[in-house]
Amino acid sequence: MAFTGRLAPGAVREWCGTMPVHRRLLDTDPGYARAREEIETFTFDAAREEPPPLGLVTIPTIVHVVWSRPEQNVTDEQVASQIETLNRDFRKTNEDVAILPPVWAPVAADADIEFALVDVTRTRTEVAAFDTDDGVKSARTGGVDPVSTDTHLNLWVCQLGGGLLGYAQFPGGPAETDGVVVTYTAFGSTGTAAAPFDLGRTSTHEVGHWLNLRHIWGDDGDGCGGSDFVDDTPNQGGPNYGRPTYPKVSCNNAPHGDMFVNYMDYTDDAAMVMFTRGQAARMAAALRGPRSGLLAAAATS
Amino acid sequence: MTAPPAALFRRWVHVREEDAAGVRVFRPADRPLPPARGRDGLEFRAGGIFAYLRPGPTDAPVAVVGRWSTPARDRIALTYPPDARAGDAPTGYEIVELTPDLLRLRPV
Numbered sequence: 001m002a003f004t005g006r007l008a009p010g011a012v013r014e015w016c017g018t019m020p021v022h023r024r025l026l027d028t029d030p031g032y033a034r035a036r037e038e039i040e041t042f043t044f045d046a047a048r049e050e051p052p053p054l055g056l057v058t059i060p061t062i063v064h065v066v067w068s069r070p071e072q073n074v075t076d077e078q079v080a081s082q083i084e085t086l087n088r089d090f091r092k093t094n095e096d097v098a099i100l101p102p103v104w105a106p107v108a109a110d111a112d113i114e115f116a117l118v119d120v121t122r123t124r125t126e127v128a129a130f131d132t133d134d135g136v137k138s139a140r141t142g143g144v145d146p147v148s149t150d151t152h153l154n155l156w157v158c159q160l161g162g163g164l165l166g167y168a169q170f171p172g173g174p175a176e177t178d179g180v181v182v183t184y185t186a187f188g189s190t191g192t193a194a195a196p197f198d199l200g201r202t203s204t205h206e207v208g209h210w211l212n213l214r215h216i217w218g219d220d221g222d223g224c225g226g227s228d229f230v231d232d233t234p235n236q237g238g239p240n241y242g243r244p245t246y247p248k249v250s251c252n253n254a255p256h257g258d259m260f261v262n263y264m265d266y267t268d269d270a271a272m273v274m275f276t277r278g279q280a281a282r283m284a285a286a287l288r289g290p291r292s293g294l295l296a297a298a299a300t301s
Numbered sequence: 302m303t304a305p306p307a308a309l310f311r312r313w314v315h316v317r318e319e320d321a322a323g324v325r326v327f328r329p330a331d332r333p334l335p336p337a338r339g340r341d342g343l344e345f346r347a348g349g350i351f352a353y354l355r356p357g358p359t360d361a362p363v364a365v366v367g368r369w370s371t372p373a374r375d376r377i378a379l380t381y382p383p384d385a386r387a388g389d390a391p392t393g394y395e396i397v398e399l400t401p402d403l404l405r406l407r408p409v
């Protein structure tokens with residue numbers, strides 16, 4: 001795993017505002033680095049031990065709509081369309097799984113995770129576009145605070161700047177910023193959702209990160225040395241964009257090539273249709289470990 | 302050494318769908334941009350500092366901070382801290398076009 005976020009001496013303070021949450025936390029919070037290490041050790045052991053399946057886990061979900069222009073105040077119908085997509089994608093009931101090249105059909109997984117919408121909050125803001133500094137996650141900075149992050153998924157919908165579709169926080173980070181953020185034109189599959197990001201897959205991808213999934217190419221630029229810590233995804237160079245055609249070969253992964261149909265690549269919504277069994281196991285490990293509060297909540301509800 | 306035009310000193314986002322003939326197209330980060338899954342970018346600051354921005358492990362941009370210099374007119378040379386340059390990050394550009402709304406760079 002190669003991180004690219006190294007900084008010149010003296011530059012840390014000046015560039016803090018541009019740092020991603022994950023890197024910023026690694027640099028400034030030793031407890032976060034330790035938590036991430038412990039989570040990876042736990043996840044590795046869980047994969048080796050092959051524990052019995054958890055069964056269906058339903059995650060209570062709160063959607064926070066933060067808007068400055070009326071069209072950003074997405075409708076309840078659009079929110080519902082996003083929850084439906086998450087439920088289809090994490091249960092492998094998405095009809096477009098039919099486009100899978102047959103070679104990957106055997107590893108496509110039902111992750112046995114569903115999402116139940118429990119609340120929608122609506123906040124009017126003066127902020128025209130939010131950055132990745134987590135401003136949308138606090139009332140103090142024009143957003144709205146999360147609710148019960150140990151037992152709920154918090155999903156913020158707003159205008160993100162810089163053409164960004166969304167971003168997430170891995171397990172092990174601070175509770176006050178835990179959750180995922182999606183820009184309002186890539187949220188759900190109706191209303192303001194705009195092609196080619198109009199099938200709700202940005203949220204599927206971000207929630208994948210929130211449940212500890214890494215990018216399928218291993219986050220090492222275009223190199224072949226990075227890993228997503230999942231065995232049944234091929235080694236892959238850099239991200240794929242758009243709608244590639246099979247096979248797309250990199251890193252000596254012929255004949256089948258890159259698994260660009262995976263939700264954790266960077267392809268268009270219409271091109272990404274699957275998680276693998278290995279990814280499902282990694283998400284289950286997150287639910288047993290750092291996100292076990294979700295299981296406890298499900299057991300008592 | 303010649304000073305680059307002041308218009309260079311801001312954050313630029315790579316709009317790769319507009320790239321053509323080996324020239325990369327950048328737009329100002331603070332203007333409306335077409336959303337994309339994973340954009341890289343550049344930020345130049347007066348005083349010789351630049352940042353190369355690319356999507357990080359949770360999709361928020363990661364900054365690699367280095368130094369720029371101008372070895373010739375319309376040329377920018379980039380140096381990265383040891384081990385910090387991603388394999389595909391250019392070490393120099395020719396400035397093909399620079400306006401308040403548009404930056405076109407050819408990697409050299």
Ligand SMILES: [Zn+2]
Pocket residue numbers: 205209215358359360
């Ligand atoms: Zn991602």
